[in-house]
Amino acid sequence: QVFLKNFYFRETIITAIPGILGALLFSIIIVSADWYTQEKFSLLVLAMLALLGYRMFKRSRATSQQADIVMDDLPAKNYAISGLFSGILSAVSGFGGGIVLIPVLSGFMRLNIRIAASISLGIMPFYTLAMSIFYGLRNGASPIDVPGTFGYIVLPMALPLAVGVVICTPAGVWLAQRVSRPVLQFLFALLIVAVSIQL
Numbered sequence: 001q002v003f004l005k006n007f008y009f010r011e012t013i014i015t016a017i018p019g020i021l022g023a024l025l026f027s028i029i030i031v032s033a034d035w036y037t038q039e040k041f042s043l044l045v046l047a048m049l050a051l052l053g054y055r056m057f058k059r060s061r062a063t064s065q066q067a068d069i070v071m072d073d074l075p076a077k078n079y080a081i082s083g084l085f086s087g088i089l090s091a092v093s094g095f096g097g098g099i100v101l102i103p104v105l106s107g108f109m110r111l112n113i114r115i116a117a118s119i120s121l122g123i124m125p126f127y128t129l130a131m132s133i134f135y136g137l138r139n140g141a142s143p144i145d146v147p148g149t150f151g152y153i154v155l156p157m158a159l160p161l162a163v164g165v166v167i168c169t170p171a172g173v174w175l176a177q178r179v180s181r182p183v184l185q186f187l188f189a190l191l192i193v194a195v196s197i198q199l
Contacts, residue, residue, distance in 0.1 A: 001118045001173060008115060012122035014076050015083035019123060020130045022087030027134060030091060045093040046199055053192035055107030059185050078109050099195060102188060113184050117176060
């Protein structure tokens with residue numbers, strides 16, 4: 001994104017800080033409470049994903065007269081609210097923040113999907129660092145008992161995923177720059193549908 005001059009540092013930071021705070025707060029609540037199970041929240045998450053997918057699909061069919069707003073016209077509070085919402089839903093559902101943040105910024109805030117994706121990628125290092133520290137330092141029984149587990153982080157599973165992300169993300173960014181906005185939004189709506197079906 002930096003090489004493509006498609007990185008928005010200010011918006012990324014404004015989005016990342018509330019997102020991290022929301023994710024940490026709800027992660028603390030979830031890890032410390034006995035009442036939380038992912039099954040209990042599946043319907044809530046599914047309803048949110050359905051709404052986000054619908055908005056993305058609707059935006060993919062928008063005409064050029066209903067085009068994206070200018071990034072500077074979106075108030076800073078909208079980025080902060082979007083980050084907070086995606087952080088909370090990420091903690092509750094276990095999904096990455098991007099599956100929520102991109103449709104919120106693009107589908108609801110009418111921000112160009114490429115800008116929304118850039119912001120989503122930009123917050124990943126901040127989210128990853130904060131949540132890795134939090135879950136890596138957690139005491140108690142790990143959900144899986146294998147060598148190389150630190151707190152709730154299972155390195156033999158996490159490292160291959162991280163390598164895959166590092167290798168494939170540039171290809172995804174390259175591809176996203178070459179397809180039209182409606183096609184990109186439609187593909188993302190399909191991804192949300194696929195995640196909803198899996199859920």
